[in-house]
Amino acid sequence: MPTSYIYLAILLYTFGSSSILVQGVFQQQQKPLLPFSSPTAVSNSNISSPPQYGRFLHLTDIHMDDHYKVGATITSFCHRDPRKHKKKKARKGKLAGHWGTPTTDCDSAPHMVYHSIDWIAQEWKDKIDFVVWTGDNARHDTEPGKIRRSGREILEYNIKITGALQHAFKRADNSSVPIVPCIGNNDIHPHNLLTGPTDTGDSNPQLVVYSDIWRDLIPKDQVATFRHGGYFSVDVAQGIRILSLNTLYFFDSNTAVGRCDAYGEPGWDHIQWLQQALEQARSEGIKVYIMGHVPPTTKTFKRDCLHDYTRLALDYQDVIKAHFYGHANADHFQILHRYPKKKKHQHQRLARQQPMDDDDDDDYDNDDDDDDDDSNGGCGRGIGIRRSNMGRQLRKQYKKNLKRYNGINDLVVIHVAPPLLPVYNPGFRVNEYNVDPTSPRFGTWMKYTQWYTDLAHWNEQYAHGNTTPPSFQVEYTTDVDYEMKDLSPQSWLDLARLFVQKSPAAHSLWSNYLQNMVVQT
Numbered sequence: 001m002p003t004s005y006i007y008l009a010i011l012l013y014t015f016g017s018s019s020i021l022v023q024g025v026f027q028q029q030q031k032p033l034l035p036f037s038s039p040t041a042v043s044n045s046n047i048s049s050p051p052q053y054g055r056f057l058h059l060t061d062i063h064m065d066d067h068y069k070v071g072a073t074i075t076s077f078c079h080r081d082p083r084k085h086k087k088k089k090a091r092k093g094k095l096a097g098h099w100g101t102p103t104t105d106c107d108s109a110p111h112m113v114y115h116s117i118d119w120i121a122q123e124w125k126d127k128i129d130f131v132v133w134t135g136d137n138a139r140h141d142t143e144p145g146k147i148r149r150s151g152r153e154i155l156e157y158n159i160k161i162t163g164a165l166q167h168a169f170k171r172a173d174n175s176s177v178p179i180v181p182c183i184g185n186n187d188i189h190p191h192n193l194l195t196g197p198t199d200t201g202d203s204n205p206q207l208v209v210y211s212d213i214w215r216d217l218i219p220k221d222q223v224a225t226f227r228h229g230g231y232f233s234v235d236v237a238q239g240i241r242i243l244s245l246n247t248l249y250f251f252d253s254n255t256a257v258g259r260c261d262a263y264g265e266p267g268w269d270h271i272q273w274l275q276q277a278l279e280q281a282r283s284e285g286i287k288v289y290i291m292g293h294v295p296p297t298t299k300t301f302k303r304d305c306l307h308d309y310t311r312l313a314l315d316y317q318d319v320i321k322a323h324f325y326g327h328a329n330a331d332h333f334q335i336l337h338r339y340p341k342k343k344k345h346q347h348q349r350l351a352r353q354q355p356m357d358d359d360d361d362d363d364y365d366n367d368d369d370d371d372d373d374d375s376n377g378g379c380g381r382g383i384g385i386r387r388s389n390m391g392r393q394l395r396k397q398y399k400k401n402l403k404r405y406n407g408i409n410d411l412v413v414i415h416v417a418p419p420l421l422p423v424y425n426p427g428f429r430v431n432e433y434n435v436d437p438t439s440p441r442f443g444t445w446m447k448y449t450q451w452y453t454d455l456a457h458w459n460e461q462y463a464h465g466n467t468t469p470p471s472f473q474v475e476y477t478t479d480v481d482y483e484m485k486d487l488s489p490q491s492w493l494d495l496a497r498l499f500v501q502k503s504p505a506a507h508s509l510w511s512n513y514l515q516n517m518v519v520q521t
């Protein structure tokens with residue numbers, strides 16, 4: 001990778017959106033950036049390309065940490081060796097493991113990240129149609145006082161992981177499995193904060209940089225859109241389109257942008273684009289999967305952005321087949337409900353960005369929504385502590401929404417996949433969907449299999465001299481473990497209805513769900 005490019009990126013981060021620097025980026029793009037980059041772009045031309053296996057992967061929240069040190073202390077976030085009593089601590093398993101350190105605040109060891117990508121690709125690249133990859137590739141900013149997380153470091157993780165994925169997911173015939181990225185709140189600098197385009201209409205410099213890092217993954221005709229707003233659409237299989245969202249413009253912790261109901265704000269633009277993209281897909285008879293990093297919830301999204309998102313999700317449920325997200329580091333689904341339409345005077349008031357009253361909707365109480373995020377809006381890892389709390393709140397959310405609202409007419413189901421980062425154990429998901437174009441159920445999400453690897457086991461093996469790298473195994477499947485015949489929104493609401501019943505069978509199913517939330521620990 002040309003270092004000059006990286007330095008340019010640092011300049012961009014340091015000085016913001018100077019048009020001279022942006023121009024510099026465009027000039028730099030003549031040079032290939034990635035060591036593994038392929039000239040073959042994933043583009044709308046893929047619509048006619050075979051094969052159609054009816055499967056796709058979901059990878060999320062890799063959080064690679066180049067400072068990860070095997071044998072380091074947990075209290076140093078796996079960054080530094082202990083001063084003394086190392087052997088004693090090692091015996092007690094209190095030091096960073098070879099393959100990773102689950103149930104701590106340590107991020108991912110790079111050698112495990114590369115191994116996981118290779119393992120997954122080796123197993124699946126010839127059996128899947130595309131990869132959904134929902135962001136947060138860079139480590140958390142765990143020690144801002146000790147190891148500063150710079151814009152350069154964040155970009156380097158994204159460059160390395162993009163390269164590794166492109167290399168690994170190249171098929172024997174040299175074709176590339178389409179990989180669809182999006183930006184996580186830890187993939188930008190500073191953390192959580194992404195501004196919109198400059199006043200003069202220039203593209204956001206960080207988005208320009210990502211458009212180059214992902215230039216083989218973003219269709220050529222979508223590059224301008226991506227540079228403007230960080231979102232794009234891509235046809236990944238016959239009749240299947242992904243809308244990759246930039247949720248940072250909806251994210252409540254992104255204080256660099258305004259609200260979605262204020263004309264001209266990046267979030268407003270994004271909602272307009274989403275609506276147009278859904279309208280277009282409907283007119284073309286194409287089915288859509290929506291993906292993004294931060295899942296829409298009452299805690300994570302700006303309220304009006306959540307209202308708009310929910311409205312579009314319901315208005316276009318004939319087009320949208322599922323909503324795939326990451327960020328929360330726990331395997332679960334959320335149920336969002338319809339909000340009443342705003343009255344005209346409220347629109348005007350909101351456009352002036354005055355504080356919103358609570359009486360314009362019947363939203364949950366504050367204690368009623370998910371608890372998947374920590375208080376500062378980062379990726380709440382909440383190790384082992386929040387499971388029962390989160391479970392309780394989800395159950396309450398399901399119960400209330402199923403009781404108050406009219407099923408799929410009013411409710412939207414949002415899916416959050418667990419991370420490759422070993423918050424618990426590293427995991428990835430293999431999804432299956434209907435690929436029969438003659439079926440009225442074409443594009444319907446049918447099933448998924450959740451995979452994981454037991455890091456405690458592999459670390460122990462390594463400690464005993466067995467250097468075999470970890471392999472992954474099945475944790476659960478939706479058809480067997482939840483007895484779901486398909487993964488349509490109706491089927492998820494039926495499952496939620498089962499969860500909240502008071503019967504031994506319901507209790508057992510719910511316990512199973514809570515266990516799966518934390519990926520076999």
Ligand SMILES: [Zn+2]
Binds near residue numbers: 136185293327328378
């Ligand atoms: Zn995140």
